[in-house]
Structures are given as structure tokens and as C-alpha cells.
Amino acid sequence: MPHGRSTASILASGCFGRCPRCGQGRLFDGVLKVTDKCEACGLVFSGHDAGDGPAVAVIFILGTAMVGLAWLLELIMSPPLWVHAVVWIPLTVIGSVALLRPLKGLTVAIQYRYRAVDEPEMPGGT
Numbered sequence: 001m002p003h004g005r006s007t008a009s010i011l012a013s014g015c016f017g018r019c020p021r022c023g024q025g026r027l028f029d030g031v032l033k034v035t036d037k038c039e040a041c042g043l044v045f046s047g048h049d050a051g052d053g054p055a056v057a058v059i060f061i062l063g064t065a066m067v068g069l070a071w072l073l074e075l076i077m078s079p080p081l082w083v084h085a086v087v088w089i090p091l092t093v094i095g096s097v098a099l100l101r102p103l104k105g106l107t108v109a110i111q112y113r114y115r116a117v118d119e120p121e122m123p124g125g126t
């Protein structure tokens with residue numbers, strides 16, 4: 001187990017935007033860009049590429065929720081179409097960013113935990 005941390009702790013660190021190795025440094029530089037290197041332990045994130053996996057998960061999760069909720073609103077209140085546009089477009093944009101960040105962090109943490117990328121050895125071994 002890397003650095004004596006449990007798998008749950010590593011994955012939680014990723015979800016909360018923290019370095020999966022130390023749990024202290026920030027994982028993101030900005031809203032969705034993975035930082036180059038952990039400021040606390042020096043773990044290099046350049047080899048950790050989340051790819052499109054988190055975006056696909058967001059599409060499945062949020063798309064299902066938004067379509068279901070829009071359908072429910074239509075059944076209950078039958079509002080005019082502009083109400084659907086005013087409600088669902090901002091919720092979809094905000095929900096996408098809110099879900100994408102933890103899923104991207106989780107993907108990087110999974111890559112770290114299961115060594116899906118080559119990582120330079122730490123002095124003294126890891």
C-alpha cells in the first residue's frame with residue numbers, strides 16, 4: 001500500500017481534490033486542470049491523464065438525472081418551455097463542473113493507487 005494509506009483514504013483524497021499520495025497538497029490548479037506537481041510531497045501528476053472517463057460518467061449520471069427531473073416537472077406542472085430552459089440549462093452547467101472535479105480527482109487517485117502510470121521512485125523507496 002503506497003505510503004501506508006488505505007485505498008479508501010487515497011480515493012477520498014482524490015474526490016476532495018487532494019494529492020492521493022500525501023492527502024495534503026492540492027490536486028487541481030484552477031477548476032478542472034490537474035496541477036503539475038504536488039506542493040506538499042512532490043508527486044508529479046504529468047503522467048496521470050484522466051482522459052474522457054470522468055466526462056462520460058458525468059454525461060451518464062447528470063443526463064439521466066436531468067432528463068428524469070425535467071420529465072417529472074413536465075408531468076407535475078406542465079410549465080412553458082422557457083421555464084425548462086431557465087431551470088435545466090444552468091443546473092446542467094453547474095452540475096457538470098461540480099461532478100467533473102471529484103470524478104477527475106477520483107480517476108487520478110485510482111491511477112495512482114493501482115500504478116496505472118509510471119512514477120519515479122521516491123528517495124528511500126515507496
Ligand SMILES: [Zn+2]
Binds near residue numbers: 021038040043
Ligand atoms: Zn502530495
